[in-house]
Amino acid sequence: xxxxxxxxxxxxxxKEIFTKYSCNKIFLVTGKNSYQHSGARDFIESALEGIxxxxxxxxxxxxxxxxxxxxVEIYKQSNCDMIIAIGGGxxxxxxxxxxxxxxxxxxxxxxxVQNSKLINKKGNTLVAIPTTAGTGSxxxxxxxxxxxxxxxxxxxxxxxxxxxxxNSMFSFSQSKYLTACSGxxxxxxxxxxxxxxxxxxxxxxxxxxxxxxxxINLEGCVLSPNTERREAIIHGAYLAxxxxxxxxxxxxxxxxxxxxxYFSIPHGHAVFLTLPQFFxxxxxxxxxxxxxxxxxxxxxxxxxxxxxxxxxxTPEDACSLLYSLTTKIGVETSFxxxxxxxxxxxxxxxDSVNLERMKNxxxxxxxxxxxxxxx
Numbered sequence: 001x002x003x004x005x006x007x008x009x010x011x012x013x014x015k016e017i018f019t020k021y022s023c024n025k026i027f028l029v030t031g032k033n034s035y036q037h038s039g040a041r042d043f044i045e046s047a048l049e050g051i052x053x054x055x056x057x058x059x060x061x062x063x064x065x066x067x068x069x070x071x072v073e074i075y076k077q078s079n080c081d082m083i084i085a086i087g088g089g090x091x092x093x094x095x096x097x098x099x100x101x102x103x104x105x106x107x108x109x110x111x112x113v114q115n116s117k118l119i120n121k122k123g124n125t126l127v128a129i130p131t132t133a134g135t136g137s138x139x140x141x142x143x144x145x146x147x148x149x150x151x152x153x154x155x156x157x158x159x160x161x162x163x164x165x166x167n168s169m170f171s172f173s174q175s176k177y178l179t180a181c182s183g184x185x186x187x188x189x190x191x192x193x194x195x196x197x198x199x200x201x202x203x204x205x206x207x208x209x210x211x212x213x214x215x216i217n218l219e220g221c222v223l224s225p226n227t228e229r230r231e232a233i234i235h236g237a238y239l240a241x242x243x244x245x246x247x248x249x250x251x252x253x254x255x256x257x258x259x260x261x262y263f264s265i266p267h268g269h270a271v272f273l274t275l276p277q278f279f280x281x282x283x284x285x286x287x288x289x290x291x292x293x294x295x296x297x298x299x300x301x302x303x304x305x306x307x308x309x310x311x312x313x314t315p316e317d318a319c320s321l322l323y324s325l326t327t328k329i330g331v332e333t334s335f336x337x338x339x340x341x342x343x344x345x346x347x348x349x350x351d352s353v354n355l356e357r358m359k360n361x362x363x364x365x366x367x368x369x370x371x372x373x374x375x
Contacts, residue, residue, distance in 0.1 A: 001157055003139070007235070009129060009165030014047035017163065018082070021125050026053035027080035029071070029095040031087040031131075038131040038170040040086045054078040056098075061090045062260060062267075065147040068097040069109060075102050084127045085161070086170075088182075089135025089144075089267070092128045096143035096159050099123035103158075112154060113145055119156040128161035131170035133234035134182025134268055136189055136241020138164040151257040151354065160245070166238060168230035176222050178266075179233075180329040183218040185268030186237035188275045190214060192250040193243035195282060195302050197292045197360045203246035210239035211309045222329040251365060252278050254357035255374075258349040263340060269331055273338075276322035277373055279303065282363045283315035289364045299362040335374075346374045 006013050017023070026048060035041050035057060056074055059067035075083075075098050085095030101109045103123035112118050128138035137143070142155035171179065190210035193203055213236030221229040252275040259270035285299045292299050303315055312318050326333050335341070340349075350370045358365060365373075 001141075001160055001162075003160055004163045005238070006163065006165045009167050011043060011047040013165065014044075014084075014127075017127060018047075018051060021082060023051065023082040023125075025078065025080045025082075026051060027075050027078055027083045027098075028053050028055045029083060029085045029087070029091055029098065030055060030057045031091055032057050034087055034131060034173075037173045038087075039173065040129075040131055040170055043167075043170075044084070044086060054080060056094075059090075059094055061088075063090055063094045063097060063143070063145050065110070065113060065145050068094060068101060068145060071098040072101045072105075072109070076105075080124070082125045082127070083123070084129070086129040086131060088130070088132040089137045089185075092130065092135065092137035092161070093143040093145070095126060095128070096137075096161070097145055097154065099126050100143075100154065100156065100159050110147070113147060113152045116153075116155045119158055122158040125163070126161045127163045127165060129165040129167070129170075130234070130237070132174065132178065132182045133168075133171055133230070133237040134185040136186060136237055136244060138166075139238055139241030140245040142245075146261070149261055150352075151261065153354075164238065166234050168227060168234050171230050171234065172225070176330060179225070180218075180222045180326075180331050181266045181268035182237070183214060183221060183233055183268070183329075184272045184275075184326070184331065186210065186233070186240045187214040187218060188252055188268070188271040189240040189244045189249060190236070191275065191306060192252060193240065193247040194306050195299070195362050196244075196247040196250050197362060198247040199302075200246055203243045206239045206243035207247075208309060210236045210243060211306065212236075213239070215310055219325060219328055248360050249357060250278075251281075251358055251361040254354040254361075255349065255370065257354060258352035259340075261352065262348055263338065263345075265338060272322070272326055272331065273333055273335070274373060276319040276326075278361075279307075279315040279318040279322075281365070281369075281373060282361070285363055290362065291359065291364045292362045302362070346371060349374060 141160040194207040256270040
């Protein structure tokens, strides 16, 4: 599916979308407090003047299956013919889940969570407007959902939003920490996409542009934000989303979900607890541990390419640079300071790793490798 991108989306753009798609009633998926604080409410309500809408915001971050099912019931009763998601990654994932579960209501939704291939119907028009620059969810064909503390990724071409609208004005109300976490999430997506087993020339081009935009602008966007830097970050995040939409992510993302589920560490922060270390881990590529069918030399060259994009010489330099970046922008990477201090904590994290994402890492890693990395 070809997605429409609207940069610097305005209320006028939204009104034109409503006319083009003959929209009569909107199902609006938003955050709770962020909807007002980000300026999203004023923006949306000026566009919705004269159009009936139903707002759904009663769900947690990191979308839960039960919340999605509750949203489906409200959506079905509302008879809306378009969905607008305006918020962070959880908001967009929730909107995607509601849309695809509703359109495939002839299939048990839990079965869809466990097997996305069962999806056979596209939902209504979905417009995704991110208010945080980092998740890339506005550009991807998958949605994260948690069920019984286990993370699933529902993936299908019918899930990708029909329209993505970008506007940096929504990010000005974000705290420094949220700006940092969102930006680190996007940067990790771009880096992982570039070295992913699933990378293509197209995805690597998106990732390359994203790495350059994000690595140059993130520190300044957190510490001395201005419109130019915020626009660079939000565009870089979109490109990172476009990249992982093709390649998917790798080991650092696979490990990150347990940090979030069991230790309440926000996703972008959680990914960067291990991402810098993977420069060193993945550079230790051999013929016996390579996952990528393009071979050892290809992987080595790919990691060297990323080092050049970061303006460093070696994988060790890249690791140091990224850990230094987290310190400068106020993101803690010490496990001890984050309360991860026991052997049982490490075991819990390792036992929760998404093995599917591990297969996408350029270097094959087993359970003992993960314990060594985390220690």
